[in-house]
Amino acid sequence: MSTHSPTRWGPVKSLLCLAPLLVGVPLLAFRVNYALPEPVVDSVNSATGLPQLSEARVLAHAKYLSEDIGFRTVGTREHAAGDAWMVQQADDIRRQCEDVVRAHPTKKLECEVWHQQGSGAHRFDMMGHRLYKTYVDLTNIVVRISDGTPEGKQHAVLVNAHVDSTLPSPGAADDALSVGIMLECMRVLVNTPDWSPSHAIIFLFNNAEESLQDASHLFSTQHAIRDSVRAAVNLEAAGTTGREMLFQATSEEMIRAYSHAPRPFGTIVASEVFSSGIILSDTDFRQFQEYMNVTGLDIAVIGNSYLYHMRKDLVENIEPGVAQHMGENVLGLLLHLSSADSPLPRLTEGFTRPHTVFYQFLGLFIIYSFRTANIVYAALFAVSVVLARAVYVDPAPALRTKSMLGEHVKSAAAVATAVVGAIVGANVVAVLMTTGLGKGLSWFSSERICVLLYAPAALSGRCLVLSRCHTLLTDVLYAGALASQLLFGRLRERTTFVSVILSQSVMACAGQLLGIGSAGVLALTASPMVVAIALNAFLTKASDDISLWSYAIAIFTPLSVGAQMFYITLDVFVPLTGRMGEEAPAEHIIASIVAGIGAYMLPLLVPFVHRFGRRTIARATILCTMATAVTIAVFSMRSPFDQMHQKRVFVIHMENITTQEQHLHIAAADSAPGFPQLAQRIAEEWSVPGAVPMLMNMDAWNNDWDVMYPVSAVLTPYKFEMPLRPEHLDVIDHGFAVSATNDTIDRAAGTRSLTLVIRHPGIIWSTIAFDAHVVKWALDDNPPDEYARHHVKEASFYGHDAWTLSMVVKIPEHDADARIPVNFVGIHEKAMWPGKVAEKAHGGRAMQLFEEFDAWLERETAGTVDALLLGCIGGITTV
Structure with missing residues (x-):
């Protein structure tokens, strides 16, 4: 029995009738999704005479950081240069602020600058692994803009971006672009004649996000004005192309504040997916939540394909209009949060999970409770x-x-x-x-x-x-x-x-x-x-x-x-x-x-x-x-990779100062085919004659990769023996050593107290790993109450070559002296390719190898591989 009209159209004709919608609507959504404003060049609006946010200036800042200074890995000379440049920029904003106040004596405006420096430690669980971080003399550049009154400084919004870059990247999008946006926002705000903040804005240029958020931890736990922060806005980078997007929002007040941006873009779907931990990513926002208990927004620019090729995270690869879009949104948000209508005073009692639905619908930002x-x-x-x-x-x-x-x-x-x-x-x-x-x-x-x-x-x-x-x-x-x-x-x-x-x-x-x-x-x-x-x-x-x-x-x-x-x-x-x-x-x-x-x-x-x-x-x-x-x-029949979408490969040249051995380690972080074959070709070309790549087990005891722990857990590593060239026969002596001081044993309590001293001249991101039942230590108040494997990673400012770890351990029954084997490894500060190309003459045998290896890899793979090449020093000692 049929319930249909005898004159109905067939499936083909019906589909053709609906085809304009089936094709046109996704195309319309595409256009809306990737629409970007026209980039602004001039710093002053010629029609109004008022300062305006300029993408050209944002990109100039990003270019200086990412290309003139270069790879700003925490602990390197370039990292220190980035810090010095940021101090100059902050001082320049302060001078502009003082000039404005002198020109308009009745204007309520004050700009304060701090160059924070400090040491600390924190636990950083990641990817299901327990990890501890310690840092020495890391820095932050902090600028507070307020009306100069105690009342105006009582409630503040923190806006943050990180100056450092990740290991293999010059870091234009991640995160120099955000740094440039913050500098432009400060310039526009300070020089706008009729703007006076009712509530303070704290601009934090943190100097160690990529080393697992050390500098944001430093600000959140030690800075004098941390208690005035009521909300945080974190600026980051993610994805490949498009506009900036709201990734996390932790309160209804801040979601509604974001709606005051000129072009808000985000959905609760993305926020809930990101918060679930499905996406393998983390930002400084975590530190602000955990240690200052504040609400906020995590905003990422999706305007550069740096996730595909970290080396090419350059300004030239940032899509025009991306910086303008993100910058105008951040400026609009800060204008609202610093105004008399700001929700900041209502956030003094902390925050609860937002009971707010928000999403994007063809350019409209829809929000309801x-x-x-x-x-x-x-x-x-x-x-x-x-x-x-x-x-x-x-x-x-x-x-x-x-x-x-x-x-x-x-x-x-x-x-x-x-x-x-x-x-x-x-x-x-x-x-x-x-x-x-x-x-x-x-x-x-x-x-x-x-x-x-x-x-x-x-x-x-x-x-x-x-x-x-x-x-x-x-x-x-x-x-x-x-x-x-x-x-x-x-x-x-x-x-x-x-x-x-x-x-x-x-x-x-x-x-x-x-x-x-x-x-x-x-x-x-x-x-x-x-x-x-x-x-x-x-x-x-x-x-x-x-x-x-x-x-x-x-x-x-x-x-x-x-x-x-x-x-x-x-x-x-x-x-x-x-x-x-x-x-x-x-x-x-x-x-x-x-x-x-x-x-x-x-x-x-x-x-x-x-x-x-x-x-x-x-x-x-x-x-x-x-x-x-x-x-x-x-x-x-397709190859997964091309020159703009490259395979991520990690290469470590390991010099073991305990055994005087050298090995080449290579790993990949994807399941694409062809890596075993590439490993075999590398073995034939670079290892000893007849070598077969050894597939290594990547677990907590594979210490060759500890500089990347726990991200190393997702890698598939091969190990190669290195041929001993004449220049490689010298005894390795880098001064890298682990020793124990203040060493005492309490037989009655069954414990041993000691302080590990790790000296690492010329070596960054040093890591130690050891097995022990720790009763007490300087890292936190809650070490695991069991005999366990511990990983402790370090990040320090350039030129700081030592750190310590004091602890009390239980004496095991099988060892009355509680002797502890300690694995240690770090990165030679001048042996990172391509970040240290300018200093290759000082990078030792690793850089000699990397220059040849990188050129060979480029030819062998036709530019479809993006390799991170690290010269590492490691060994094992018993204390």
Whole structure:
């Protein structure tokens, strides 16, 4: 029995009718998502005569830091040069402030500068590993702008960026761009005639984020004005291209404050995903939360592909308009937070988890409270229930309720299993690409090309489920004798359409009750579906198919919101897969993202295909399966990497001062094919004759990689013996040593007290690892109450070559003297390639090797590998 009009269009004609929306809406979302303002060059607006934020000036600051100074790894000479330059910039702002006050004596404005220097220690758990950090004489440059009164300084907002760069990077986007934005914000604020802050702004230029957030810990625990901070705004970098985005927001007040930015951009989905820890990333925001207990915002610029090629994190690769967008948003936010309308005074009692939903919809920043969400989502559910009854017509009134329930249960199950089918279908292809063909990460060289690989598989999975679900569900439900409706040969289009609304409204309500703000995107897409089905009553008769106009109205929102989620998610996750490690399910993560968001974008696929019957579904399944086979064949021939999307490889030249041995270690952090073959070629070219690469076990006792611990846990390392060239035969003597002082044993207490002294002249990021049952130490008040492996990492300012660790350990039964073997390793300050190219003559045998090795690697891989080359010194001693 057919419930369709005999004059209905077929699937091809219907799809062609909807094609402008299916194609045009994602393109519109793309344009909105990546829209950037025109860069401003002039520092003063020629029309108003007022200072304005200039992207040209921001980029000039970033260029000086990243290219004139260069690789600012904590502890290096360049790091010290960056610190000195920042002090000059802060002093210049103070002079500008004083000039403004002299010119306008009644103006309330004061700029204070601190060059903080200090030492400390903190625990830094990461990736499931326990780690301790200690630092010596690290610095911060702090500028406070206020009205000069005690009342004006009582409540402050902290805005932060880090001056240092990560190991293999000059750090233009990460994080010199943010430094330049903060400098420009200060210049504009100070020189704006009618601006006077009601509340203070503290600009923190911290000097050690990449060494695991040491300098932000220093400010948060030791600076004199830390207690005046009510909120923190952290500026960072992530992703590949696009605009700046709000990644974390920890209170409703700060989310609403962000809405005062001229172009706010962010979603609660991104915030909740980031906060969950799924994304392998962390920022200084963690220190401000943990040690100052303040709320705030974590804002990242997504405007540079530095995650692909760390060496090329240069100003020339930053997209025009990115700095302007982020800078104007930060300036607008600071103007609001420093005004009389600021929420800062209300945050004196701390903060609680935000009960606020916010998301981006075609350029609009929508924000509402959980209370509003509860009301709206409940109303949406009630309306969908009414619609469920309204669209159902049964010739047997006595069976109406039971039949309606059975039909909707069947339809809802079909909708749910279709989503599951999409995810399963995509992940089957992921298994085939990785385990079957050994072609993982074939999509890595383009952020969105993975859609071509996994979308057909997701569609074929959904269609296959739909073609089978009726028989299965009929058998199950007919056995329960629910209703005569189960005898129909296909699902009712109208009923299934409303079941989609019911399903999304139920999930929105359930998610909201569980405190999951991301459930709002389901309510967002269900609402126009309600409008569409209501309008359909005026467009069609009860016996007709649903009007294509109703489909057009209903799919606009999920297409636009889903497309935007696609762009943002893939921009962040695709480059991150290059550093997830061999064991991480990178392929399955991307496959699930494509399938899950694809199902969100096309929620009405189920009712739409059921308007044409099972034969059409079967044909669609065959077509999608054929398309999947073609894309698998095409992608299996692709190389994952190119010159702009490179494979991340880590290389360590290790000089062991205990054994006088030298080894080359090479590791990768992705599951892409080809690394074992590359390791073999390296062994043939650079190791001793006949050498076979040794695949090493990466665990807590593999101390050769301790300078990168615990990130080293995701690496797949090989080890090579180095040939002894004549210049390598000299005895290695770097002065690197670990000793014990203040060494006493208390037999009655069964403990040993000692102070480890680690001397590391010319060596940075020194790390020690040892096994002991620590009772007490200087790192924190809660060492593990057991015999355990401990890792302690150091970061110090340039020229500081020693640090200490005092502790009390239990004397083990097997060793009355409690002797402790200590592994130690660090990076030769002048042996990092390419960061220390200018000083290669002073980098020892490691730099001699790296210059040749890097050139060979460039030729061998055609520029598709980005290698971090570190010259390390290590050994073992017993204290």
